[in-house]
Amino acid sequence: DIQMTQSPSTLSASVGDRVTITCRASQSISSWLAWYQQKPGKAPKLLIYKASSLESGVPSRFSGSGSGTEFTLTISSLQPDDFATYYCQQFNSYLWTFGQGTKVEIK
Amino acid sequence: QVQLVESGGGLVKPGGSLRLSCAASGFTFSDYYMSWIRQAPGKGLEWISYIGRSGSTIYYVDSVKGRFTISRDDAKNSLYLQMNSLRAEDTAVYYCARDRKGIPVAGTLDYWGQGTLVTVSS
Numbered sequence: 001d002i003q004m005t006q007s008p009s010t011l012s013a014s015v016g017d018r019v020t021i022t023c024r025a026s027q028s029i030s031s032w033l034a035w036y037q038q039k040p041g042k043a044p045k046l047l048i049y050k051a052s053s054l055e056s057g058v059p060s061r062f063s064g065s066g067s068g069t070e071f072t073l074t075i076s077s078l079q080p081d082d083f084a085t086y087y088c089q090q091f092n093s094y095l096w097t098f099g100q101g102t103k104v105e106i107k
Numbered sequence: 108q109v110q111l112v113e114s115g116g117g118l119v120k121p122g123g124s125l126r127l128s129c130a131a132s133g134f135t136f137s138d139y140y141m142s143w144i145r146q147a148p149g150k151g152l153e154w155i156s157y158i159g160r161s162g163s164t165i166y167y168v169d170s171v172k173g174r175f176t177i178s179r180d181d182a183k184n185s186l187y188l189q190m191n192s193l194r195a196e197d198t199a200v201y202y203c204a205r206d207r208k209g210i211p212v213a214g215t216l217d218y219w220g221q222g223t224l225v226t227v228s229s
Contacts, residue, residue, distance in 0.1 A: 034215045036152075043202055043219035044152065050210060055217065087152055091214020094166045096142075096154040 002026050002090050006099035012107040019075040021102045023088035028068045032092040035064055035073045038101075039084045047086075048073065078104070109133040109218045111203050116223030123193050123227070129186040129203030129220055137161070137181035140206035140213050143188050145199035146222070153199075156188065157206075157213065171197075193227045200224050 003026040013019050023033065031051040036044035046055045048064035051071055061076040075082055083106055088099040115127040129141070142157045156177040157166045165177055176189040186203050200222040207217035 032212050032214065036216075038152075043221055044216075045219075046207070046215065046217045049207060049215040049217075089152070089154075089214070089216075091212055094157065094213075095168060096157075096214050098152040098154065101151045 001095050002029060002093060002097055004088055004090055004097050004099040006086075006088055006102050008102060009100065010103045010105060012105045013078050014107045015078055015080060017078045017107075019078050019082075019104060021073045021086055021088075021104075023066075023071045023073070023099050025069045025071075025090055025092075029090045029092035031067045032090060033064075033066070033071050034089045034091065035062075036087045036089065037082075037084045038087065044087065075104075109205070111205065111218055111220035113201060113203055113220040113223040116201065116225045118226045118228065119193055120229050121194060121227055124189070124191045125193065125225060127188040127190065127201055127203075127223060127225070129188075131184045131186065131205070134205070136179075136184040139208070141179060141186045142204050142206065142216060143177060143186075144202045144204055144216070144219075145197075145225075146202070147196075147199045150199075158186070159213075190225070193225075195227050198225060198227050 005024045033051045035048040038044040052064045085101045085103045110132045112130045155168045158177045174192045178187045202222045203220045204216035205218040207215040
């Protein structure tokens with residue numbers, strides 16, 4: 001199975017900050033990676049697909065980059081609505097796996 | 108608009124069975140791959156099963172293989188998960204999700220239901 005490791009596990013930031021979350025795969029997954037945002041008690045929401053493509057309706061302050069084994073999710077200017085947990089997910093092989101999550105907290 | 112509504116969760120004893128349903132609306136259900144994903148209390152996300160169009164392709168994570176069965180009824184716009192031999196570690200919120208079109212490889216989940224809680228406890 002492909003293991004996905006996110007860092008950091010928790011991130012404290014202020015409104016307006018630039019935030020970067022890293023996701024590493026245990027083997028190359030090309031660009032078959034998605035990012036999701038989840039708020040407490042809610043279902044995850046797709047933000048980024050194919051590593052760097054912004055899902056329709058998602059604010060442009062979110063961006064994704066990377067290929068192979070290292071990927072990043074960047075929020076260019078953190079907004080109050082962005083405090084949530086973020087997950088990466090690989091779909092290179094049919095045993096799709098998620099990272100353990102990164103919780104973005106208010107500093 | 109796209110809607111996915113799960114039902115069928117509840118409290119069940121270890122070794123028991125449950126059948127989850129996911130009612131889809133707002134899109135042509137038969138055109139889409141579908142998945143089940145679960146989230147144990149306070150934990151991360153775990154993909155558990157996938158079904159292709161017309162049930163042509165089915166995959167499971169190892170931890171549920173042989174115990175869970177995914178199926179779909181395109182006439183009823185519904186996805187199902189039959190769960191047998193349930194264990195305490197199966198306790199989780201179970202989500203159904205739709206696979207995004209337009210990507211050569213399946214696995215991008217663009218719409219999710221609100222989830223249904225399954226609790227396995229004596």
